[in-house]
Amino acid sequence: MGLFSFLTSDIAIDLGTANTLIIHNDKIVVDEPSIIAVDRTTNKVIAVGRSAMQMHEKTHDNIKTIRPLKDGVIADFYAAEQMIRGLIKMIDTGSRLFQPSHRMVICIPSGITEVEKRAVRDSAEHAGAKEVWMIQEPMAAAIGIGIDVEQPIGSMIVDIGGGTTEIAVIALSGIVCDQSIKVAGDVFSQDILDYMRRQHNLLIGERSAEKIKIEVGSALPELENPPADYEIRGRDLMTGIPKVIKVTYTEIAAAIDKSVSKIEEAVLKALEISPPELSADIYVNGIHLTGGGALLRGLDRRLAVKTKLPIHIAEDPLRAVVRGTGAAIKNIEGFRNVLLS
Template sequence: MGLFDFLSSDLAIDLGTANTLILQKGKIVVDEPSIIALDRATGKTIAVGAKAMQMHEKTHENIKTIRPLRDGVIADFHAAEHMIRGLIKMIDGGNRFMTPSHRMVICIPSGITEVEKRAVRDSAEHAGAKEVYMIPEPLAAAIGIGIDIEQPMGSMIVDIGGGTTEIAVIALSGIVCDQSVRTAGDVFTRDILDYMRRQHNLLIGERTAERIKISVGAAISELDTELEPEDMEVRGRDLMTGIPKVIKISYTEIAFAIDKSISKIEEAVLRALETAPPELSADIYDNGIHLTGGGALLRGLDRRLSMKTKLPVHVAEDPLRAVVRGTGQALKNLDSYKSVLMI
């Protein structure tokens, strides 16, 4: 029986555009970037996750790095399948002598199409899943931050990931109204790239832009003193001379660079609030808005959303892991959450 349990372990997977997290038996066993490095000639996998990310934008012509997910959905089916398989192998150091068959619960964006849903299911099955269930991201996030979604009480979740921002009003184990916008972490990164090129004539890579976003990213240009990050040194290539150079950048510049993209998220939040039934609006007024996902870590975002909506905004305790924890809860209590799972 012990061997059977070992071979048929259940997994909860948060298949994200930027990062993939896998939870097994209540523990996060994999937390890696969603990227894979392949050999161009043979198509073999060279590296997955963090190792592949170190190669990203530094490869020669024999190696290509692929991010299989775009805007929260699978864009490259073949690469996604190999990436999922590679990440599952990491769970116990790849020491398995037999290919296990797992039961998997995978979270998906709420605005996903049937074709995109099938791509997720097929990738999981090819990677060794015997049963695949899917759960919408806002529901998983709500479960993950401790909201009892079965209650007749309205809760509003804003989950800002890498590819999509999912906004949903949840009550009675279902999504009453939602908005899914493809403006999220990746768009902020592109905004920073463009800003550096326009404003400082500096060409930087995607990884450097990501580091800037994490180190000095902010949603408002006037932060409280204790939240203010120190200026950051940025290295890149001068577009005028072609020579590498270093400049210093502050959080106020980044707030300006990503301002338009954050405005789009604000508009989507207001649209979701407009379509919510009045009784649920009353609940949201009392409970406020819950922020989850990596974007929730952007300094001052809660304050900016609060000023726009005139509602209290709460950042989840561990926003990056809220979705995978909720997915894990759904996996543990499959019967209780049958109504929210898609097969």
């Protein structure tokens, strides 16, 4: 038994559009961007995760960077498999002699199709998984923030990731109603990129747009504790010369306003289709925000005004989903109802 447990290893993976997190032995051992760098001539993987992200948008003709996931699902099968394999190698199993076989629980968006589900399973199996379970992101997020999903009490989760926003009402170990929209962190970054081009004649890359979003991103044009203006460098579209400008959080609030409105509409739609008894529970318990998007300044206040409900931001919103996935793999029998095989 000792040898068997030594050779099998349980890992929980939050396979995200922007970041992938892995839990092994109750610890988050990998937290890396979901990206790989590949040599175009040999098709060999040069870098995975953070080191590949440093190359992103800075490569020459021989190297290309690939983000294998788009809108929460696998867009490039080969790259996804190589990325999962590379990230699993980052886990130190302590054994150099034996390669342990893995049982995996992987997060998937709630609006995923059977074909997309199959792609996740195949990628995991090719990367060395002997047994693959899947769990829907809102369910994992609910478990991760400490909600008892088995109770006959309605809980509403809004998980704003990189590629999708998942909104779900959960009760009795199941998703009663859900909304999944392809508006999330990546769309905010694209909005900022377009705004810079339109308003300031400044061409910036994805990474710079992401930095602006983190430093001065806001869902409201007026904040109680506003962040300081942020300096951004890019290329002047008129002269072609690099230049620096300062952006304010008010500008970014205007740039991403339309996308935030779409998330608001999806939340209202999910509330609209909720059964009345569960609506009563949500009125008492409020709405829980998880995912990187939950960190957007003023988003909780904006949703509170729109829905007239209490909004709770998870303690560690970026890691709520992977913590829930980790809890599920620790107790596969207990969470059998919420796991998809």
